[in-house]
Amino acid sequence: xxxxxxxxxxxxxxxxxxxxxxxxxxxxxxxxxxxxxxxxxxxxxxxxxxxxxxxxxxxxxxxxxxxxxxxxxxxxxxxxxxxxxxxxxxxxxxxxxxxxxxxxxxxxxxxxxxxxxxxxxxxxxxxxxxxxxxxxxxxxxxxxxxxxxxxxxxxxxxxxxxxxxxxxxxxxxxxxxxxxxxxxxxxxxxxxxxxxxxxxxxxxxxxxx
Amino acid sequence: xxxxxxxxxxxxxxxxxxxxxxxxxxxxxxxxxxxxxxxxxxxxxxxxxxxxxxxxxxxxxxxxxxxxxxxxxxxxxxxxxxxxxxxxxxxxxxxxxxxxxxxxxxxxxxxxxxxxxxxxxxxxxxxxxxxxxxxxxxxxxxxxxxxxxxxxxxxxxxxxxxxxxxxxxxxxxxxxxxxxxxxxxxxxxxxxxxxxxxxxxxxxxxxxxxxxxxxxxxxxxxxxxxxxxxxxxxxxxxxxxxxxxxxxxxxxxxxxxxxxxxxxxxxxxxxxxxxxxxxxxxxxxxxxxxxxxxxxxxxxxxxxxxxxxxxxxxxxxxxx
Numbered sequence: 001x002x003x004x005x006x007x008x009x010x011x012x013x014x015x016x017x018x019x020x021x022x023x024x025x026x027x028x029x030x031x032x033x034x035x036x037x038x039x040x041x042x043x044x045x046x047x048x049x050x051x052x053x054x055x056x057x058x059x060x061x062x063x064x065x066x067x068x069x070x071x072x073x074x075x076x077x078x079x080x081x082x083x084x085x086x087x088x089x090x091x092x093x094x095x096x097x098x099x100x101x102x103x104x105x106x107x108x109x110x111x112x113x114x115x116x117x118x119x120x121x122x123x124x125x126x127x128x129x130x131x132x133x134x135x136x137x138x139x140x141x142x143x144x145x146x147x148x149x150x151x152x153x154x155x156x157x158x159x160x161x162x163x164x165x166x167x168x169x170x171x172x173x174x175x176x177x178x179x180x181x182x183x184x185x186x187x188x189x190x191x192x193x194x195x196x197x198x199x200x201x202x203x204x205x206x207x208x209x
Numbered sequence: 210x211x212x213x214x215x216x217x218x219x220x221x222x223x224x225x226x227x228x229x230x231x232x233x234x235x236x237x238x239x240x241x242x243x244x245x246x247x248x249x250x251x252x253x254x255x256x257x258x259x260x261x262x263x264x265x266x267x268x269x270x271x272x273x274x275x276x277x278x279x280x281x282x283x284x285x286x287x288x289x290x291x292x293x294x295x296x297x298x299x300x301x302x303x304x305x306x307x308x309x310x311x312x313x314x315x316x317x318x319x320x321x322x323x324x325x326x327x328x329x330x331x332x333x334x335x336x337x338x339x340x341x342x343x344x345x346x347x348x349x350x351x352x353x354x355x356x357x358x359x360x361x362x363x364x365x366x367x368x369x370x371x372x373x374x375x376x377x378x379x380x381x382x383x384x385x386x387x388x389x390x391x392x393x394x395x396x397x398x399x400x401x402x403x404x405x406x407x408x409x410x411x412x413x414x415x416x417x418x419x420x421x422x423x424x425x426x427x428x429x430x431x432x433x434x435x436x437x438x439x440x441x442x443x444x445x446x447x448x449x450x451x452x453x454x455x456x457x458x459x460x461x462x463x464x465x466x467x468x469x470x471x472x473x474x475x476x477x478x479x480x481x482x483x484x485x486x487x488x489x490x491x492x493x494x495x496x497x498x499x500x501x502x503x504x505x506x507x508x509x510x511x512x513x514x515x516x517x518x519x520x521x522x523x524x525x526x527x528x529x
Contacts, residue, residue, distance in 0.1 A: 037291070037292065037302075037303070038287075038288035038291060038292030038302070038499050038500075039292060039302070039355060039497065039499060040502070041497060041502060042355075042497075099502055099503060099504075100504065102503060102504075111492075115490060115491060115492075116490070117490060168490065169490065169491075171353070172296070172300070172400050172401060172471055172472075173296075173300040173398075173400050175398075
């Protein structure tokens, strides 16, 4: 049986989705069976936060990868990765809202206002909302590709805020946030290098899909 | 020793594990060690066995000091020994239990020096032998807003201080942790300015609550909990309770302390548990007791109100 391009894409996208859901299933099973270590809430917070940031950076890596590896289909996974990053960011926030703030919106609001690292994290989450909402084909078409691209440029700010959120909460060992920051800067430099290497007129042209 | 019964208790009497129950663990473990030797893995288990023999010999007649009992559930041994902040072995909570295999708490030399009449440099066993060991159950409140309840075995630091006879210039006591990156792999990275240092004002050090611990749950201190000798100051954030001590020094001026050197605006010299004074980056009003999902209120001085007189007239917002 020969699969059409569309069918193949559906299969790879579905497997990527299932793969990205595995950590969540592990967390849920671990929580139910009390197997998340001494501090399960901290574990859930860290795992969901790490995943949100990692998947977000992965989504940002798709365009550079497409050019570097001449892997033209890379761009087709970007939307799914972006949405999964948002999904884990929401879970990260829910764990904080339920277990740290006990669903008190008043205290959560006060915390967001008072603690710079919470402010940064919350801002990143809020900025992701319009990006997630405008991720359907219909809305992309309705907005027009130019407007859509302009709006979705804010994902870079989301990444900066998310890394800052992490950086500001560690006590002494900044190794991990530093690694994320370096990855982000590398991805940005790759984009910049490509932009500068291109003749001016072609810049606005979409990569071949 | 006077200790008020707290009305903030969250556990009933039955929830507190009786000492006999967890002490019986020790016999089981000693038995296991012996059968391992029979099985022919003597070279591996022998040090363990002798350690347990030492513990049994040292701890068997250790009485439980009920004056410090709190009606709160003990944190399970598994959590006490697998969830640790001990950056000498790594910055993840699991690192100290995973990466402390090369650590050798025996033999161990302890130096007592500085402004005192009887400085000493002695083997740890000789240091511990004359001490009156006892078991005390204390709360432990980490600056990261989590807490535990741990049955320690130890002796008052005051006993050691009195024996060393500090002179009139002695105003503070400084403590130093072992520096040995081969045994403590976390020291290979300059996360903190090694060796780890801590200090107390002399009156804090002399307070009857201040303990030098050599064991927990009836066993020798595991490496990840600060073997073979650590400080336990229950009304201060956990990082003040310095682990794996090699030196105790009497000083005339306030000693440098590691976290204060790292971030002075975040970690003060006193670092008393205080729900009203937040860490600049997070709240200290509540804490998560290990084993519980939701947070509980943090108590002033971690519930040890008897130390309040030490800080009379001080502005605890300024002297955090």
